[in-house]
Amino acid sequence: MDRIEKRDGLIKMWMREAAGLLKASFHEKLEIQEKTSRTDLVTNMDKTIELFLYEKISAAFPDERIMGEETIGHDITDLKGIVWIVDPIDGTLNFIKQQSNFAIMIGVYENGEGRLGYIYDVMHDEMFWAIKGKGAFCNGKRLKKIEDIPLAEGLVAISHRLIAADEDEARKIGKASSGLRMVGSAGLETALVASGKLVAYIAPSLAPWDIAAGKIIAEEVGLVYRQLNGQSINLLKNNAVIVATPFTYQEIMANFSVGQL
Amino acid sequence: MDRIEKRDGLIKMWMREAAGLLKASFHEKLEIQEKTSRTDLVTNMDKTIELFLYEKISAAFPDERIMGEETIGHDITDLKGIVWIVDPIDGTLNFIKQQSNFAIMIGVYENGEGRLGYIYDVMHDEMFWAIKGKGAFCNGKRLKKIEDIPLAEGLVAISHRLIAADEDEARKIGKASSGLRMVGSAGLETALVASGKLVAYIAPSLAPWDIAAGKIIAEEVGLVYRQLNGQSINLLKNNAVIVATPFTYQEIMANFSVGQL
Numbered sequence: 001m002d003r004i005e006k007r008d009g010l011i012k013m014w015m016r017e018a019a020g021l022l023k024a025s026f027h028e029k030l031e032i033q034e035k036t037s038r039t040d041l042v043t044n045m046d047k048t049i050e051l052f053l054y055e056k057i058s059a060a061f062p063d064e065r066i067m068g069e070e071t072i073g074h075d076i077t078d079l080k081g082i083v084w085i086v087d088p089i090d091g092t093l094n095f096i097k098q099q100s101n102f103a104i105m106i107g108v109y110e111n112g113e114g115r116l117g118y119i120y121d122v123m124h125d126e127m128f129w130a131i132k133g134k135g136a137f138c139n140g141k142r143l144k145k146i147e148d149i150p151l152a153e154g155l156v157a158i159s160h161r162l163i164a165a166d167e168d169e170a171r172k173i174g175k176a177s178s179g180l181r182m183v184g185s186a187g188l189e190t191a192l193v194a195s196g197k198l199v200a201y202i203a204p205s206l207a208p209w210d211i212a213a214g215k216i217i218a219e220e221v222g223l224v225y226r227q228l229n230g231q232s233i234n235l236l237k238n239n240a241v242i243v244a245t246p247f248t249y250q251e252i253m254a255n256f257s258v259g260q261l
Numbered sequence: 262m263d264r265i266e267k268r269d270g271l272i273k274m275w276m277r278e279a280a281g282l283l284k285a286s287f288h289e290k291l292e293i294q295e296k297t298s299r300t301d302l303v304t305n306m307d308k309t310i311e312l313f314l315y316e317k318i319s320a321a322f323p324d325e326r327i328m329g330e331e332t333i334g335h336d337i338t339d340l341k342g343i344v345w346i347v348d349p350i351d352g353t354l355n356f357i358k359q360q361s362n363f364a365i366m367i368g369v370y371e372n373g374e375g376r377l378g379y380i381y382d383v384m385h386d387e388m389f390w391a392i393k394g395k396g397a398f399c400n401g402k403r404l405k406k407i408e409d410i411p412l413a414e415g416l417v418a419i420s421h422r423l424i425a426a427d428e429d430e431a432r433k434i435g436k437a438s439s440g441l442r443m444v445g446s447a448g449l450e451t452a453l454v455a456s457g458k459l460v461a462y463i464a465p466s467l468a469p470w471d472i473a474a475g476k477i478i479a480e481e482v483g484l485v486y487r488q489l490n491g492q493s494i495n496l497l498k499n500n501a502v503i504v505a506t507p508f509t510y511q512e513i514m515a516n517f518s519v520g521q522l
Contacts, residue, residue: 038413039439093440097416098458124385152299155358155445163424164436175425178300179354182443184416197359 004082004108004115005131011118012127014056015104018049019122022089026099041092046070049088049104057084069209079112079235085212090119091185099123103187107212109235117216119187128191128217136194136220145222146196148247154199155179157189162204169256170202176255186241190214193243194221200244200252202228208235214243224249229259265343265369265376266392272379273388275317276365279310280383283350287360302353307331310349310365318345330470340373340496346473351380352446360384364448368473370496378477380448389452389478397455397481406483407457409508415460418442418450423465430517431463437516447502451475454504455482461505461513463489469496475504485510490520 001008022045031044050068057066061082067073068086076083084106089095091102100123108116117136119128128143130136136143156177162170163182174180181198183189187210189201194217203210211225211233218225227233228240230253242249242258252258262269283306292305311329318327322343328334329347337344345367350356352363361384369377378397380389389404391397397404417438423431424443435441442459444450448471450462455478464471472486472494479486488494489501491514503510503519513519 093416097439098453100458155354160435160441163441164432171425174421178358179445180421180424180443181445182441184440184442192359197361 004110005134007108008116008129008131010060011106011108011116012129014053015106015118015120015127018052018088018104019120021045021049021052022095022102022104022122030096032096039093041096042070043089043092043096045095046089046092050086053086053088053104053106057086067208069207077236079109081111083109085109085209085235087187087209087213090187090210091183094184101183101185101188103185103191105187105209105213107209107216109212112235114212114216114219117213117220119191119213119217121188121191126191128194130217130220132216132220136217138191138195143194143217143221144196146194146245148222148245149196149199150245151177151199151248151251153178154245154248155181155197157181157183157192157198157201159186159203160184162202169258173200173202173252173256173258186210187214190218190243193223193245194218199248200242202242202252202258204228204240205238206241207238211235211239211241218243222246265371266395268369269377269390269392271321272367272369272377273390275314276367276379276381276388279313279349279365280381282306282310282313283356283363283365283383291357293357300354302357303331304350304353304357306356307350307353311347314347314349314365314367318347328469330468338497340370342372344370346370346470346496348448348470348474351448351471352444355445362444362446362449364446364452366448366470366474368470368477370473373496375473375477375480378474378481380452380474380478382449382452387452389455391478391481393477393481397478399452399456404455404478404482405457407455407506409483409506410457410460411506412438412460412509412512414439415506415509416440416442416458418444418453418459418462420447420464421445423463430519434461434463434513434517434519447471448475451479451504454484454506455479460509461503463503463513463519465489465501466499467502468499472496472500472502479504483507 087105094101355362
């Protein structure tokens with residue numbers, strides 16, 4: 001293990017501590033604010049968890065930069081050196097409405113290359129994680145390299161934003177698959193593709209913190225993780241994203257006008 | 262406890278035994294057949310579990326009738342006396358593609374009235390159950406009476422068949438809600454509404470075995486469970502179904518053309 005891989009135990013410990021704070025918060029009144037719309041919400045707990053992880057990381061690694069969903073590191077314009085990318089609560093709507101189906105996510109990048117990725121499904125106590133080049137895991141169990149399943153034989157998750165927005169292409173993809181599924185957490189939907197339970201996940205606008213951890217895990221099991229226009233992911237902006245088996249990726253790129261989504 | 266309520270422990274024991282058979286089957290090759298289309302599948306395990314439950318029920322209660330999804334009791338044309346309604350695997354596609362997110366379901370009806378309802382989420386080991394008039398539960402914990410949340414403040418599950426079928430009304434309901442979610446199991450989606458994690462679930466064609474258990478659980482926590490045209494459920498045919506908080510039900514009936522779905 002190199003100096004970055006050695007951080008694995010520490011990161012998981014911090015994430016489990018953060019999960020404890022989230023679970024405890026269910027007994028208290030949640031403060032909820034709208035960000036850009038009535039379905040884009042933030043709670044006091046998103047901010048609390050981001051600050052908690054920021055303090056842990058910056059105390060242990062004071063020379064490294066941190067980018068978080070809520071407030072931290074939004075001035076970062078390059079990925080030189082080591083950059084931590086943190087989503088304190090992925091699936092905030094689920095956190096508020098379901099007290100389930102949300103994740104804490106951390107990605108560690110070195111000069112733009114993903115090294116460590118963590119998606120923690122708090123309520124089901126499932127930690128999905130990967131060390132670049134060493135494999136991906138769920139809790140103690142190694143995830144298998146994915147089977148290269150075609151679209152017609154697999155289930156697909158498509159973001160609510162695409163389906164509700166009357167995007168015919170998105171619906172056609174659903175129709176060409178075995179069935180649509182929607183969890184409402186980019187991290188958990190990516191983890192489902194990485195576990196072979198979905199063949200693709202498509203979302204029109206994911207931020208760096210929605211992407212960072214999942215991309216490392218997905219690529220480690222042999223999935224394609226790209227922009228919907230076919231380009232590589234750019235972690236300095238929002239991306240329209242597809243995570244898919246190679247076969248399903250090729251089918252979707254060839255048969256559907258996804259570049260415009 | 263009357264003579265029917267006393268069966269509660271026995272039914273749960275049978276369902277847990279059936280769940281053990283399902284989990285064990287993951288180590289063996291599944292035999293999969295198409296029923297009406299490439300996404301309407303049945304496996305050898307659907308049939309095995311149905312037969313397993315049929316034999317348990319008919320040995321213990323030889324004078325009672327049983328209706329099951331696959332083959333049993335499809336000649337039943339009335340609900341006189343005691344009728345058991347059994348879904349051996351609800352969410353067969355999920356069972357095949359995800360090895361998760363499926364349920365075993367049993368409803369016990371007496372002269373057409375729901376008495377006992379069970380939805381067992383096998384892989385998450387969550388038994389949702391209700392005894393008519395005595396409350397609904399998840400494992401050992403009583404489910405609270407649902408909060409009467411309006412559509413705009415809740416998440417909604419809509420069947421893949423409606424979304425993929427270009428049903429604008431279905432999409433409009435999704436858009437008017439906080440967000441769409443799709444699990445792919447009528448039982449688990451009903452359990453989510455009963456747990457307060459969704460405000461509504463809508464499906465265009467549910468069979469008696471998709472409905473029987475969930476209706477008892479849903480009504481026990483104060484939800485509306487009706488046909489989309491506003492009529493009561495008819496357990497002798499397929500129904501277009503809505504399960505919702507009373508407020509959301511009224512909103513959807515008033516503002517969307519769901520009668521035609």
